[in-house]
Amino acid sequence: MTINQQTDALLLIDLQPDFMPGGPLAVAGGDEILPTINALARRFDHVLLTQDWHPPQHISFSSSHPQRKPYEVIQAPYGPQTLWPDHCLQHTPGAALHPALEIPHAELILRKGFRREIDSYSAFLENDHITPTGLAGYLRERNLKRLFIAGLAYDFCVRFSAIDGKALGFETIVLEDASRPVNLPNSVAETNTAFAAAAIPRISSSAL
Ligand code: VGL
Ligand code: ZN
16 A cells, blocks of 8 residues: 555544553553554654543543443443543643654644543544534645544544544544554454444555
8 A cells, every 4th residue: 555645644543641551541552552653653744643631520530420430331411431540631741642752743633532521532523423523624624535543542542533534534544553452342343343344444554
């Protein structure tokens, strides 16, 4: 596969210390992908980053719900919402972009999940699957047509970003070796089924 430097973008999801080993919502091997991510980013003219960015008392924190524990699912007004340990609190070091990232040419840092009452896994739509983040408009105005997506976590924010990106008309490819899952029961199998149903290819960055 050949990168088109005019119309392709690399979209990197939530590469933040809170999702890495030692963090409150650690993804196994989350830090191992950083060298691959840095090497990939050097090969793209257009690199866009997302940053999970929650206020105190965010609806996705189990600590915001008395009697609830991490990884339980509640019914939020907009549908089911998995509860997580407190993570990516705005302006904390754990919410920063990981210091080992070497992407000085990144063109956009898109923050998401910044409203207390609604979570946002996807870089395109918040978890009501209606409220746009503005990313689709940004990509269209810049004539960026094809997305290569990688990062954390494969089965949550990478998953929903890829599904929404494809549904919104962008050609979408997931870089599997440059992503890692949280791995809740069935979450990876469901992600792979959803990608297959949406005709989203999963490739290795070595195929680029
Ligand atoms: C994520 C859970 C909560 C992710 C973000 O980046 O996949 N997962 N917030
Ligand atoms: Zn989050």
